[in-house]
Amino acid sequence: MHKLGPLLAMALSLTTMILGGLSYAVNKSFHNAPESAKQLKNPYEDTSEGVKAGQPLYHLRCARCHGDNGEGSGNIPPLRRHLSSVTAGELFWFITKGSPKNEMPSWAGLPKEQRWKIVSYVKALSLGRTARQSTPDAGSKGITKLSLPRAKPPFIDFRDEEPGKTRRITVADLPQPYATRSSDNGPRLVARPTGVWPKAPAGFKVELYAAGLDNPRLIRRAPNGDLFLAETDPGRIRVFRGLTSDGKPEQSQIFASGLFHPYGIAFYPPGPNPQWLYVGNENAVVRFAYKNGDMKASGKPEPVVDLPVGGHSTRALQFTPDGKKMFVTVGSGSNVDDPDTTPGEKNRADILELNPDGSGMRVYASGIRNAGGGLGINPKTGELWCSVNERDGLGDNLVPDYITHVQEGGFYGWPWWYMGAHQDPRHRGKHPELKDKAIVPDVLLQPHSASLGITFYDGKQFPAEYQGDIFGAAHGSWNKSVRAGYEVIRVPLHQTGHASGEYQDFLTGFVLDNGDVWGRPAGVAVASDGSLLVTDDGSNSIWRVSYEGR
Ligand code: HEC
Known part of the structure; x- marks a missing residue:
């Protein structure tokens, strides 16, 4: 033991580990970090506060590549044991500069404190000190979670989801903060097993419309019926046209590439003859010259307005x-940091209103943690609606995500209040004057279910009672002990244009009985034949739901 120890350490420090075809340096030669980097001190080091604060940041920025538990995949290294002897300073240095030629982004744009918090979390990962989700060989863990008792309705998890079933969550149902522990339970993605298929209510048929995509997220129908898809990670906008007899697109083409995390898509001016296609990149709104029928951008994007990154x-x-104004969402930079003391949160967690040329920016509605998932105009009332991801860290059944119409000048609570006059315990005593200003949203959804894209059903194919209803994609939870979301929901507006607080499970079955996840609904659009298209960035495909009758 005594003799082997130093030898082993030396061997390790000199070794370059080879994993999945990619080599990465271990220990002393950690990416040739300079001596000065080693000396940097993490202000949060070894505090549970730092690890806790770093967890949601890690999930926002790093998990999509390095995995929810730092397990890595393909060419992306894991963030595990082999990093345990790398100093916090070296990690900070590496994350800040990144390794752009190997596709590890530079995170210099993130505020310093956020980078340090992430370092705390990565250190905890490397030391095995984070609450773990189920891993391939630790089936017992998954089973332990699945043996947890069901939540008390109206709160549910994936085991309870049932197409057509109506749910209703009210503020009277909310538990106290910390009634349950805050979970770190990101999805373990597996391939869709043969024979497993999404489930829709009776009378609906589900087909695979497109497969082999890369991170398909928001999807929008162009006035001529073409379907525009944002493939966010690879930075592309793709177009689909037509429908073959077996329910596939006749044509698929890249409209534009080289974009920075494109997501939002909008045609301008509204109406049958748009001249521009607007795209919401992470760092800016840009626009392409566009006319009906274009399947490829004719030129470079023109900048419209810059947006904060991170x-x-x-x-x-x-x-x-009427085409006079444009709404743009800018979600918070953090889970629940106070904008009063965190400069990076100024002018975030808002829906902004601008002129179509990018001028005249103002805050249209505030206190909306992240409406980045989806915006839409209710065709019946002309109101703006949004889908919102609420905050984490307060336990399994707080805080509900929501879908709501947006009041001009409205304040929706973040970060000091939630669901009306409920104070966030992390901001006790702050902003009492806002208590009665915080609006209770129209439709409360399962907490942590990660509501993303929404669309108003304007097709003719589904039964008449679906006219004008909202479909919403729930991408699925990580901050909940048993998964919730991972489904498409319907919000009935009862032909009035107004919600009653109810929603229904519509398309389910993306989580297997053992808790593994094979699909994650992200975006929804109504095709011109009235079928509903659902993007799924878990299986990298698009599902098509059509109505056949009983
Ligand atoms: C777009 C995918 C991507 C994202 C997002 C990403 N990384 Fe990486 N990361 C990589 C790749 C690829 C490498 C390997 C780079 C190299 O070896 O040069 C890497 C390397 C690393 C390493 C070095 C690991 C080792 O063993 O050498 C650390 C630490 C790291 N990333 C942390 C992070 C953190 C923290 C975040 C979030 C703030 C993050 N990464 C986000 C792709 C990503």
Whole structure:
């Protein structure tokens, strides 16, 4: 033991580990970090506060590549044991500069404190000190979670989801903060097993419309019926056209590439003959010259307005029906940091309103943690609606995500209040004057279910009672002990244009009985034949739901 120890250490320090075809340096030669980097001190080091604060940041920025538990995949290294002897300073140095030629982004744009918090979390990962989700060989863990008792309705998890079933969550149902522990339970993605298929209510048929995509997220129908898809990670906008007899697109083409995390898509001016296609990149709204029938951009994107980078990164876009104004979402940079003391949170967690040329920016509605998932105009009332991811860290059944119409000048609570006059315990005593200003949203959804894209059903194919209803994609939870979301929901508006607080499970079955996840609904659009398209960035495909009758 005594003799082997130093020898082993030396061998390790000189070794370059080879994993999955990619080599990465271990220990002393950690990416040739300079001596000065080693000396940097983490202000949060070894505090549970730093690890806790770093967890949601890690999930926002790093998990999509390095995995929810730092397990890595393909060419992306794990963030595990082999990093345990790398100093916090070296990690900070590396994360800050990145390794752009190997596709590890530079995170210099993130505020310093956020980088340090992430370092605390990565250190905890490397030391095995984070709450773990189920891993391939630790089936017992998954089973332990699945043996947890069901939540008390109206709160549910994936085991309870049932197409067509109506749910209703009210503020009277909310538990106290910390009634349950805050979970770190990101999805373990597996391939869709043969024979497993999404489930829709009776009378609906589900087909695979497109597969082999890369991170398909928001999808929008162009006035001529073409379907525009944001493939966010690879930075592309793709177009689909037509429908073959077996329910596939006749054509698929890249409209534009080389974009920075594109997400929002909007045609301008509204109406049958748009001249521009607007795209919400993470760092800016840009626009392409566009006319009906274009399947490839004719030129470079023109900048419209710059946006802050970091934190919640999806920028949804929506024009008013008269085309005079454009709405852009900018979600918070953090889970729940106070904008009063965190400069990076100034002018975030808002829906912004601008002129279509990018001028005249103002805050249209505030206290909205992240409406980046989806915006839409209710065709019946002309109101703006949004889908919002609420905050984490307060336990399994707080805080509900929501879908709501947006009041001009409205304040929706973040970060000091939630669901009306409920104070966030992390901001006790702050902003009492806002208590009665915080609006209770129209439809409360399962907490942590990660509500993303929404669309209003304007097709003719589904039964008449679906006219004008909202479909919403729930991408699925990580901050909940048993998964929730991972489904498409319907919000009935009862032909009135107004919600009653109810929603229904519509398309389910993306989580297997053992808790593994094979699909994650992200975006929804109504195709011109009235079928519903659902993007799924878990299986990298698009599902098509059509109505056949009973
Ligand atoms: C777009 C994918 C991507 C994202 C997002 C990403 N990384 Fe990486 N990361 C990589 C790749 C690829 C490498 C390997 C780079 C190299 O070896 O030069 C890497 C390397 C690393 C390493 C070095 C690991 C080792 O064993 O040498 C650390 C530490 C790291 N990333 C941390 C992070 C953190 C923290 C975040 C979030 C703030 C993050 N990464 C986000 C792709 C990513």
